Amino acid sequence: MTPVVRPRAGALVLALVVSLLSTPSLAQGITLPYGDTCWGTGADADGDGLNDDCELQVAAAFMPSLWIARNERGAGRRPYFAVKSQSFALRTLRIFYMDALYEDQGVLGGLVDAHDGDSEFQVLEVHFSDGRWLLDAAFLSAHLETFCDSSAWYGYAQLEYASVFRGAPRIYMARDKHGTYNTLSSCDRGGCYVDDCSQGKQEALDPGNRLVARNVGSTGAPLINAVTFNGQTERLLDDVEFKGWDNQWYRPNSTPYRGRLVRFGF
Template sequence: MSLGLLLAFASTGARADGLSVIPYGDNCWGTGTDADRDGLNDDCEQQVARWFMPLFWFDTGESGSERRPYFAVKSEGFATRTLRIFYLDTFFEDTGVTTGHDGDPEFQIFEVHYSGGRWYLDWVYLSAHRKSVCESSAWYSYEQLEYDTRDARNAYRGWPVLYVAEDKHATYNNLATCDSGCFAQDYCSRHVAQYLDTASAPLVSRNVGSTGVPLINSVVLNGKTERLLDDVDFKGWDDQWYRPNSKGYFRHLNDFGF
């Protein structure tokens, strides 16, 4: 880890809060193509999801970071200019020693709003073994998050830095929270930093729409199919005979109204 990144966490200097790089504001609502019929411009959805996409820190012992992320966006209301973004991490596997399974449907929800030419991060929900015996998921305010401001396009209340539990992929707002997660069985460190989507054009053509109006559901990879929005298991495009599969994303999307 570089000293520059540590300093970036510690101070935001005189830089304005939020993001100014997203080429939409009020016109995110009620303009352009709206394939999922949610009142939002589809390109705005992609731009907002792309620019708020988190930076992950992976631990030194991480052995299963492969993923193919997707997203969904919904409006919380034009009056408040507020959106929620649901990031589907779709890790291919959980490689925990005693908890390993095919498919790892961890996710994050970001609540953001537009005001005065800039977009601001307000809240994040970080899944951490949601609906399991060691449930550690939680909502965090923007004040409880870290931000990588080495990139001049980012600032406080822009895209956040999150910590990924070794092999099990629960996400946390800082190292201390991670190390207390799942009855203190989770562990994080700053070893490798990667954005959620490492592609050169992040999250392009990855908008799943919603469970009511799906844009992407069946996804074929390596000859195997996952149905991201159906109430079925998520196997991480793998399905090994010697380990169990995961419950899919449907129940999480449904719980949060996506």
């Protein structure tokens, strides 16, 4: 497990510049009941200056739609999220989606690199302008901090969309290993050319629950940490391995979420 490294601001700036140069703005985005009132109004359980209901509505509206490869053997998951204000002046929020997959099936039929739990994630930056929320950029994790790390920031023009432009993105999730990518071709080149996303189906990150009661807050002001499910307890915000509510004795576990949350300011 490698040390946590702070994200380079230049990578995000480059992704945004590429988007601005490669396509007209064509602003569409999403209309929600909250805009400026997302800041400084209503209940605020984690004391971050954001309305709790706004956090949920924005996170649910921009929740990624996953392209899950055919013959995927381990896409079961229990997602959580966090939201923070990046800039009130620019009306910008950052959303962290914890995929919280139950397992990683590895390669070669599970003989290599399989493990309990899979702590892949996505970070979206969105802003409010002229009555709409718009997606600006997304960081998609793909085996972060491993030899085959293919994680990257993508500007809005480098992404595909589940419905409206600059709304919820379509994310390509690699079969069994779950690295996430902006396009099918990026996936098929990712993870040291082992990842594969071909011939899949599309479904929301959290299709049944829509992220209700899944806001973890932050590492400094946790709203959810210990979660018991199927008789197993995960401590999502502690510096402990993520086991996917499984923890089989013969398989290793996944990287903690805490360092990844801290890396992106949560």
